[in-house]
Amino acid sequence: MTNSLNKVIPLKQAIEQYVKNGSHISIGGFTINRNPMAAVYEIIRQKINNLHLYAHSNGTGLDELIGAGCVSKLEIAYGGNGKAAPTCIRFAQAIQNNEILFEDYSNYMMSLRFMAGAMGLPFLPTLSGLGTEILTKWGFSRAMRKSDPKIVDEKLIVIDNPFGNWTGASKVVLVPAINPDITIIHVQKADAMGTCSIQGLSFADIEQVKASKQVIVTCEKLVDKEELRQNPDLNQIPFIHVSAVCHVPLGAYPTAVFGHYDYDSRYLRKFAMAAKNPDEFKKYQDKYIYGVKDHKGFLNVVGQKRIDAIKADPRTGYAVNMKRD
Amino acid sequence: METIQPYTPKEIMTIMAAREIKNGDIVFSGTGISMLAAMAAKNINAPESVIFFETGAIDSLLEELPFAVADPRIMYWAASNSRLTDSFATMQNKITGDKVIAILGAAQIDKYGNLNTTCIGDYFSPEIRFSGSGGGCDVASFVPRCIAFMQHEKRKFVEKLDYLTSPGQLEGKNSRKKAGLRPGGVSVVVTNMGVMRFDKDTGKMYLDKFYPGITPEKILENTEFNMDISTATRADPPTQTELKILRKDCDPQRLILG
Structure with missing residues (x-):
């Protein structure tokens, strides 16, 4: 939330600086699309807990955060992870086992609550x-x-x-209204000041960002200011709303980023299978989250083969004929 | 003698739902079988219908079947890729909302067409927790026509919902109006056995059509509440043309039809 010319910092530092135990937080994207997964995994690695999470239709990021025990309170419209888990598994278990406090809304209600926050209305x-x-x-x-x-x-x-x-x-x-302490989104393009260009559906990201006291943007491409200023019509978020910018290619993996990569249905299924069983889930977390240093390390474990399999076709913006489990 | 083409329960459900969609309708679609019904209508009986997703994409090309309403497949060649606040405004706004027909699924439905997509058991400590409303409550509040897609089972067609997520006719009669809702909500129920509608005066569900090979009595056996079956007639089975278009043009890989 500054006008500094350069807000680029490493993701680890951004999470340390802006996400605290007990923070009221929202994350961008929708179910299996454009979740800020690198940031979610970093929050989990830093063992931040007692989060109060505001969600419209959240999916993969929500379920990982709940599964890791980071969330104690949840306001939500929908928790689903696409075909792999039509209801998010750890989310459902946490409610069934009375592990979190939760409150239900509809998608429009949650979107309007962020919008009210963004407009400065009660x-x-x-x-x-x-x-x-x-x-x-x-x-x-x-x-x-x-x-x-x-x-x-x-x-x-x-x-x-x-x-x-x-x-x-x-x-x-x-x-x-909702005014989160911190909102984290993942976008296709941002510049060092924090101006963002989102391609495809923006879901409620814009309202979430503008309602939030602090904002971390992770991006596929960190581009020159000049590139974004040539087409200001394509920029949905001006830099004034943004606190930190982190360059994290594949930062939404295993969720999709339109024009860059598809969701990895195989990974999502593996996650869903593991989420059903506490021992398997622990093994899963040790391998993919706690056992790696950062998102690069995570992607190394995932392997180049999967990354290649989900690469978007430039014409359609998704991976044409990808095998979807 | 009439020859009936062989078809699966999913195929007849899809065709029955597609027949509800009129030319010019804006179809609010989820994924899976509801999207297939929307695609079938567009290809068979309603070429000028438009498929629309709560995430904000409208009239997407859908070269491949999407598996989620946030699937990047719905973002390709759409008329517009917008956002949640826009998509729900399109339904809340009567000018466009009155043209919208929604297709919704649910875990439970009651005799007034109210839907539960939230939980089985106590809300605070449920036996089974589901995904929640998403946009279901919104669209059932706003638009005049909603199709509920259900498997016809006693535990799903219940006397009392465990949680009322999305409004149908609430408690019947004028209760929707009394609550402040517009006329609308769930107006037709399509199952693997038949098609149900709601009485204009009482708001109660009645059996309109039963499928070939299914009796009204069998439908009652699979329904926990009492339902009027006195005016029910047999549904016209899917035609050869309908089945051909559904199979060849809508889901050639049988990703949803199985």
Whole structure:
């Protein structure tokens, strides 16, 4: 969140500096796409815990963080890991075993909550969720909300449309703003100041970034400022929102980055299989996360063969005819 | 004598759902069989229908079948790649939302077409936790027509949901209006046995069509709540043309049809 000309630092340092035990955090991407996985694995290696995670539809990053015991509170719309695990496995287990506190929302509610945060508003209205248990079932008790200044006192509030029946709506649901301590996203291109260009769907990354007190951007390509300034229409995030930039090629692996690489369905399946069994999961984590020094080390264990198999075709932006398990 | 082409349960479900889609509809699609139904409609009966994903891609080319709504395959040759706040606004906005038909799956459905995609058992300490609402609650709140895709089993067609994630007709009659919701929500249920709809006055589910080889009684046996079957008729089975297009043009590798 500075205007310094050069915010480029190593990922390890960025995580040490901005992600603390108990931080309120959000991560970019959607299920199996553009999750900031290098950052997620670094958080796990640094054994940061007690995180309060805000998620719309999260997937691989969410499940790794929960599986590693980094998350104690979760506000979420959806936890799924594509075909490999339609419901994220460690997420489901953590809830079934009462290991985390959690609260459910819809995708639009969570996106609007980030948007309210980005706009500096206390809340935004929507017509979603009236009559459902998303309104009535609170994961965080009133007492807990009262005692924690970082958690809003009410989950969701329904009011009569203050403009009468204008636009035909009799009631609206108010969703409270989210302003995370830290948001981490992975993008195709960034410059040293932190201006970002995202290719393909941006999901809720832009709102998440603009709502957040600190922002770490990891990028496939660290490019010259001149390259991004030639096409400002393609830049969704100006540098003023960004605290740190980390150049991490393949930084979203095993999730996809449009135009660069596909998701690795084989890795995701291996992860899902391991996640079902505590012993297997420990072996998995030791091999791929704790047993390596950084993301480069992780990719060495994964092997060049997998990296080649998911390489995107320049015409379509994904790996054409890739064998998908 | 009428000859019925051989087909699988997945194939008849896909065709029945595709028949619900009208030309010009904007189809809110998930992955798997729901996407296949959207593709079948586009290729068979609704060439000007548009496939649309909650992640923000609209009218994607889909040269390969995507496995997730964030699959990079949906980003190729789309009319626009936007974001969640845009895609849900498109449905909440009546101008575009009234053209949207959604296809949703669920773990449980009740007699009013309310859906549970959250958990089995107690919400706070469930026996089984599912993925959660995603955009399901949003779209079922906003748009006039939703197709629920279900396997017809007693444990899925339940008297009382373990959690009400996405609104159908809530408690029937005018309860949707009373809650502040527009008319809409789940309007048709397509299963491996038949097609169910909802009574305009009571909001209760009734059997509209049963598939060849299935009796209304068998459907009742697989439904926990009571359901009116008195007006049910046999569904027209998939035609040779429908099956040919589905198999050859929509899923030639049988990634979803199996």
